[in-house]
Amino acid sequence: MRVALLITHIRAEEKRLIEAFHAQGISPDIILDRDLHFNINSGGEQLAPSRIAWQEYDVVFERCVSTSRGLYTLAILNRWGIRTVNSYQTAAICADKLQTSLALADADIPQPRTHVAFAPDSAMQAIDDVQYPAVLKPVTGSWGRLLARVNDRDSAEAIIEHRQTLGSYNHHTYYVQEYVNKPQRDIRAFVVGNRTICAIYRSSPHWITNTAKGGQASNCPITTEIDEICIRAAQAVGGGILAIDLLEDENGNLLVNEINHTMEFRNSSTPTGVDIAAEVVRYTLFGEEVLA
Numbered sequence: 001m002r003v004a005l006l007i008t009h010i011r012a013e014e015k016r017l018i019e020a021f022h023a024q025g026i027s028p029d030i031i032l033d034r035d036l037h038f039n040i041n042s043g044g045e046q047l048a049p050s051r052i053a054w055q056e057y058d059v060v061f062e063r064c065v066s067t068s069r070g071l072y073t074l075a076i077l078n079r080w081g082i083r084t085v086n087s088y089q090t091a092a093i094c095a096d097k098l099q100t101s102l103a104l105a106d107a108d109i110p111q112p113r114t115h116v117a118f119a120p121d122s123a124m125q126a127i128d129d130v131q132y133p134a135v136l137k138p139v140t141g142s143w144g145r146l147l148a149r150v151n152d153r154d155s156a157e158a159i160i161e162h163r164q165t166l167g168s169y170n171h172h173t174y175y176v177q178e179y180v181n182k183p184q185r186d187i188r189a190f191v192v193g194n195r196t197i198c199a200i201y202r203s204s205p206h207w208i209t210n211t212a213k214g215g216q217a218s219n220c221p222i223t224t225e226i227d228e229i230c231i232r233a234a235q236a237v238g239g240g241i242l243a244i245d246l247l248e249d250e251n252g253n254l255l256v257n258e259i260n261h262t263m264e265f266r267n268s269s270t271p272t273g274v275d276i277a278a279e280v281v282r283y284t285l286f287g288e289e290v291l292a
Contacts, residue, residue, distance in 0.1 A: 001058045001285060003028040006073060008065035012266040016277035017063070023278065024285060028061070033069040038076055060084045061284055063262055067095050067140060070262065085284050086261045090238035094261035097139045097175055100237065104256055107236035109229065111256045112247065113178040120160050123174035127156050133179040136160075140170055142260070147208055149179055180247045180255060185209055187220050187246040187254075190265065190276055191234040192283045196227045196244075198272035217267040229254050237261075241280050 003021060005028040007014055021028045031052065043055075054060070060077055062084055064070035074088035086094075093099045104111045112135075115126035127134045127150065136148045136159060150156040163171045186209045189199035199222055202215035209215040220226070230244045233256045243263030247255045265276040 001026060002056055003284070004031050004054075004057045004060045005029070005063060006031045006033060006060055006070070007063045008033050008069070011065075011264075013264055013277070014063055016266075016269075017061070017281060020275070020277040020281035024281060026285070029057075033064045033066060033073065036069070036073065038073075040076070043080055054080060054082050057082060059284055062086065062091070067142075071095060086240035086242070087238060090240045090242075091261045093237040094242065094259045095140060097137060097258065098173070100259050103236045104233065107232060109233050109236060109256055110254065112180055115176045117174045117176070118172065120164055123160050123176065124153070124156060126174060126176045127153075130176050130178050132156075135177045135179050137175045137177065138171060139173050139175050146171075149207055179207075180249050180257075182209075182247050182249070185215075185248075186257065187226065187248070188263075188268070189220070189222070189226055189230045189244045189246060190263065190268065190274075190279075191230050191242045191244055192279050193239070193241075193287070194231060196222050196230045197279050198222065198268065198274035198276065199226060199230075200268050200271055211264075211267045217271050219271045219273070225254060229256065233259060241283060 003026055005014065005017065007030065018028065054077060060082060062070050062074055071088065071091055074084050074091050077084050078088045093103050098116055101111060101114045113130055115130055117123040117126040133149050133151045136150060138146050148159050150159060160174070184205055185201045185203040187199055188202055190197050199220040200217045201220045202209040202211055202217060204215040206214070211217055226246070229246070233244050234242050237259055240261070243260040245257040245260070247257045249255060269276050
């Protein structure tokens with residue numbers, strides 16, 4: 001089997017994935033996204049100047065840091081009939097919080113109350129409808145960047161003015177969610193195919209609990225409730241290899257907050273005792289047949 005690993009640079013996760021591929025007797029070709037040059041008319045045959053014969057690969061594993069580079073590459077390769085992990089369909093939904101919310105709503109999966117607006121006045125109305133405190137998020141982005149909890153009208157007006165004046169067109173889409181008063185933690189669960197393989201609590205006294213913002217990882221047992229909501233959420237966005245972020249509300253109910261299609265897991269294998277890279281690679285190579 002011939003495998004390509006498409007990356008921006010080699011991080012801790014990519015090192016573990018390469019080791020896991022080697023353990024399966026496969027040395028993946030490392031392709032840097034900055035070197036790509038696609039001839040759209042070629043259908044995947046020999047491409048100048050990089051001369052990558054994409055049709056020779058059994059699977060291309062996308063791990064780009066750049067969301068746009070990853071998405072466009074997946075779109076091209078899938079159009080040419082080349083298998084990728086994840087698929088463009090899944091990645092495009094997960095990369096956009098609004099598209100994710102729509103997919104979850106279609107599947108009747110619990111999530112925070114979410115409103116969307118496109119101008120300052122309607123954004124203020126959306127926040128009023130959600131009620132304070134509310135959370136403003138960019139529709140694209142990761143690592144907890146540019147999240148804002150607004151506790152009153154004055155702070156909401158200030159943030160919206162800054163985004164309207166300084167932000168790109170993406171920041172002029174106002175994605176507003178209710179603030180969920182979680183117990184100083186959230187849950188990140190890892191779904192591989194049709195299995196929730198492990199999960200962590202991300203704990204922090206700050207309301208943003210991402211490990212990129214200093215949240216501390218510890219093992220979260222996979223309950224039937226966690227497994228069911230995660231599998232349903234993964235199926236709603238097209239399935240594959242995904243990280244599902246869950247919130248617990250004040251009554252202990254689980255809500256799907258976000259879904260990540262190129263998840264980081266460097267802080268998760270040790271507390272859970274699960275070799276996430278190995279699980280991911282086995283699924284990439286063999287699909288569901290070895291995971292039962």
